[in-house]
Amino acid sequence: MKTDAISLSTVKKTFVAKHAKVEAVKGINLQIAQGQIVALLGPNGAGKTTTVDMILGLTQPSAGTVHVLGQSPRQAISSGQVSAVLQTGGLLRDLTVQETVKVIGTMHGRADRVREVMERTGLTKIAKRRVGKCSGGEQQRIKFALALLPDPDVLILDEPTAGMDVMARRDFWQTMRAEATGGRTIIFATHYLEEAQAFAERTVLMSLGRIVADGATEELRHLINGRSISATFCSEADAQQALGFDESIVLTEQQGLRYHFQCTDSDQFALALLQQYRGRDIEISSPSLEDAFIQLTKDAS
Amino acid sequence: MMATYIQVEFARHFRDGYNLVFALLLPAAMYILFGNIPSYTESDLGAGNVKFYLMISMAAYGAAVSTVSIAGTVATETMQGWGRQIAITKMPPAVFVGSKMIVAATVAGVSAAIVFALGALTGATVNESWIWGVSYLIILIGAMVFACYGIGVGMAFKSESALGLATGLMVFFAFFGNVFMPLEGTMLDIARFTPMFGYVALARYPLLKDIPEGTEMAPDPMWMMATNLVLWAMIFAVFAVLATRRVKARQ
Numbered sequence: 108m109k110t111d112a113i114s115l116s117t118v119k120k121t122f123v124a125k126h127a128k129v130e131a132v133k134g135i136n137l138q139i140a141q142g143q144i145v146a147l148l149g150p151n152g153a154g155k156t157t158t159v160d161m162i163l164g165l166t167q168p169s170a171g172t173v174h175v176l177g178q179s180p181r182q183a184i185s186s187g188q189v190s191a192v193l194q195t196g197g198l199l200r201d202l203t204v205q206e207t208v209k210v211i212g213t214m215h216g217r218a219d220r221v222r223e224v225m226e227r228t229g230l231t232k233i234a235k236r237r238v239g240k241c242s243g244g245e246q247q248r249i250k251f252a253l254a255l256l257p258d259p260d261v262l263i264l265d266e267p268t269a270g271m272d273v274m275a276r277r278d279f280w281q282t283m284r285a286e287a288t289g290g291r292t293i294i295f296a297t298h299y300l301e302e303a304q305a306f307a308e309r310t311v312l313m314s315l316g317r318i319v320a321d322g323a324t325e326e327l328r329h330l331i332n333g334r335s336i337s338a339t340f341c342s343e344a345d346a347q348q349a350l351g352f353d354e355s356i357v358l359t360e361q362q363g364l365r366y367h368f369q370c371t372d373s374d375q376f377a378l379a380l381l382q383q384y385r386g387r388d389i390e391i392s393s394p395s396l397e398d399a400f401i402q403l404t405k406d407a408s
Numbered sequence: 409m410m411a412t413y414i415q416v417e418f419a420r421h422f423r424d425g426y427n428l429v430f431a432l433l434l435p436a437a438m439y440i441l442f443g444n445i446p447s448y449t450e451s452d453l454g455a456g457n458v459k460f461y462l463m464i465s466m467a468a469y470g471a472a473v474s475t476v477s478i479a480g481t482v483a484t485e486t487m488q489g490w491g492r493q494i495a496i497t498k499m500p501p502a503v504f505v506g507s508k509m510i511v512a513a514t515v516a517g518v519s520a521a522i523v524f525a526l527g528a529l530t531g532a533t534v535n536e537s538w539i540w541g542v543s544y545l546i547i548l549i550g551a552m553v554f555a556c557y558g559i560g561v562g563m564a565f566k567s568e569s570a571l572g573l574a575t576g577l578m579v580f581f582a583f584f585g586n587v588f589m590p591l592e593g594t595m596l597d598i599a600r601f602t603p604m605f606g607y608v609a610l611a612r613y614p615l616l617k618d619i620p621e622g623t624e625m626a627p628d629p630m631w632m633m634a635t636n637l638v639l640w641a642m643i644f645a646v647f648a649v650l651a652t653r654r655v656k657a658r659q
Contacts, residue, residue: 163496185498193496196489201424206416213412214497253493 200239435470483562606636
């Protein structure tokens with residue numbers, strides 16, 4: 108059996124702030140096999156960045172162990188087997204793009220890859236520009252280039268598309284797809300559900316320092332059974348009646364006479380809505396990852 | 409690894425110029441002004457003349473300020489997350505700090521060398537030529553003490569303007585450290601406890617060593633100068649470590 112790319116066992120991280128202890132990560136177990144593409148999904152404060160920092164050896168866990176390809180994080184970094192796109196900052200504004208890539212390339216001992224990486228990430232055109240003059244999207248591309256320099260087996264990206272507009276984001280994932288070949292393990296933290304949905308085969312959902320769900324991205328969507336259904340009623344009374352259709356009906360949202368429900372048998376319910384309860388403008392949808400997410404984080408707290 | 413980093417460091421400091429103007433040109437300009445315009449600067453003093461004395465003062469000030477402004481960039485870079493970026497490469501942190509020190513020492517060395525060259529050209533003299541070399545070395549080595557001060561202030565205040573504050577305070581330290589003009593009485597007594605006093609006094613020692621005790625301009629006892637320098641070096645080092653740790657703990 109191959110060694111896991113990432114293995115965290117009962118990892119905890121506690122920060123000591125001024126007067127209180129903050130438990131950023133409250134004991135998580137996570138095994139990621141080599142070659143997997145995994146999204147680490149969660150809102151701000153879920154502990155994603157802290158988890159990434161521990162995987163990279165930037166922060167020491169307060170308890171538990173972290174292994175990257177069977178080694179300590181520092182060993183994996185030193186051997187160039189793992190690299191990362193860090194979330195905020197990480198670049199010097201007064202260096203040029205070229206200088207930045209060259210300096211970090213040298214620090215990885217891979218100055219030979221500078222030209223190739225710059226071309227692949229589309230930085231050649233802006234090589235002479237100062238980092239401080241680059242747009243947010245361009246700066247993210249520079250950081251992506253830096254992460255590719257050591258030609259890593261495991262690539263970790265912490266909110267890689269933060270600050271990018273829609274176009275830049277699409278371009279980024281296109282480049283990313285090209286890099287995701289050859290058995291490279293990719294783990295990315297994000298709070299964009301669409302990114303997890305579009306790119307990750309497996310999604311790990313984090314909330315308040317815990318893993319609240321972990322599975323195939325597709326399965327996660329099915330974690331919430333049934334469908335969402337919404338309709339506009341003619342009167343309150345009709346709506347109240349509709350709520351009593353069967354036991355699975357749950358009211359999720361209400362705006363005036365517009366009601367949103369959850370139900371298991373949406374076909375029968377829709378029929379009843381039209382025929383018995385005088386409902387109009389009926390919409391039926393399968394739950395998005397976002398719904399699943401809200402549901403699961405609610406359950407966890 | 410180190411060579412490339414140092415090369416890029418120089419490139420960016422030269423491009424940004426601002427810091428370097430203060431570090432390189434200000435001490436030189438001050439030496440020209442205060443060392444050459446007043447008439448008394450040709451007078452003998454210790455093993456040389458007043459010009460030599462002023463040359464050492466300005467060179468020491470320049471070297472210390474250069475060190476502060478370069479070393480302080482470690483702090484602003486950490487704020488920008490550069491330290492984290494470097495931490496995920498092969499390069500050990502010691503090489504990063506080492507490179508900075510080399511750059512700081514080089515700029516400090518150049519700064520002091522400019523003042524010394526101007527001194528040599530405008531008549532700063534000393535009757536034993538080894539004093540040139542030894543004074544220069546003391547200036548250069550002593551200046552490194554202020555690297556920790558620069559890092560500490562940068563980390564404590566977490567902004568680029570903090571660096572301006574750090575170098576600005578150096579002017580105050582210099583006045584109060586007997587660097588720019590000779591202090592007397594109570595002022596001098598207080599000055600003996602300020603950070604630049606021991607440093608500049610040691611740098612002047614080779615020039616003033618033969619002036620008999622009790623006469624004007626006689627050097628302070630060696631233990632006093634050395635204690636001042638060592639104590640401040642320790643204070644700055646602890647300050648830098650504490651400030652850095654505080655920043656790191658928040659990340």
